[in-house]
Amino acid sequence: GDSVTQMEGPVTLSEEAFLTINCTYTATGYPSLFWYVQYPGEGLQLLLKATKADDKGSNKGFEATYRKETTSFHLEKGSVQVSDSAVYFCALSDPGNYQLIWGAGTKLIIKP
Amino acid sequence: GAGVSQSPSNKVTEKGKDVELRCDPISGHTALYWYRQSLGQGLEFLIYFQGNSAPDKSGLPSDRFSAERTGGSVSTLTIQRTQQEDSAVYLCASSFQVGGQGSSYEQYFGPGTRLTVT
Numbered sequence: 217g218d219s220v221t222q223m224e225g226p227v228t229l230s231e232e233a234f235l236t237i238n239c240t241y242t243a244t245g246y247p248s249l250f251w252y253v254q255y256p257g258e259g260l261q262l263l264l265k266a267t268k269a270d271d272k273g274s275n276k277g278f279e280a281t282y283r284k285e286t287t288s289f290h291l292e293k294g295s296v297q298v299s300d301s302a303v304y305f306c307a308l309s310d311p312g313n314y315q316l317i318w319g320a321g322t323k324l325i326i327k328p
Numbered sequence: 329g330a331g332v333s334q335s336p337s338n339k340v341t342e343k344g345k346d347v348e349l350r351c352d353p354i355s356g357h358t359a360l361y362w363y364r365q366s367l368g369q370g371l372e373f374l375i376y377f378q379g380n381s382a383p384d385k386s387g388l389p390s391d392r393f394s395a396e397r398t399g400g401s402v403s404t405l406t407i408q409r410t411q412q413e414d415s416a417v418y419l420c421a422s423s424f425q426v427g428g429q430g431s432s433y434e435q436y437f438g439p440g441t442r443l444t445v446t
Contacts, residue, residue, distance in 0.1 A: 248434075250434060252437075258439060259332075259419060259437040259438055259439040259440050260371075260419065260421075260437040261437070262434050262435075262436070265434060305370070305371070314359055314376055314378070314384075314423075315373065315376065315384070316435060318370055318371045318373075319370065320369075320370040321369075321370045321371075
């Protein structure tokens, strides 16, 4: 079945460092891909999404490109801030399938 | 507009008691989902509603768990005879589903209910 694999955390970086959180997937069809973020004490928020190959989702300085050839959707940010500290979840949905398939989440800690 | 709301935000209960958790989805969203998130863990799917019906209850961990949705809107998750392992954050999400190829069922989450069973 479909699955999503994220890099294990926690990931600890200094402020202004470059961020990459890896996400790879397996799917039978052509899924849509998502990154969700969960700030401490809050619910999940959609950060960005991409619905077809080579699409780039972007929001709040974060970017992720849908790479069909490598079945990946890595999250990147050029210069992180302390306020980016959160747990990041990668997820996919197959067309016509209601259910999101979730990665385990990656905790990001940014130190000043 | 208003987002997904959940109540209560925190619930402490004694082992063996029943609890009800409420979710009020975004107006117009036909799909509603319940998840459980244990401390430091990912999301565990519990149940999905399309309108008032629940085509997928496969994630409910035991028969102590049940959920209903009325009027295609508010949903209640009930846990009977709570156990300590039920302690977790219970998240509700809703989505506006449009069918067909290329549809993306992005889900909008509520803030969650933190349940502690003592």
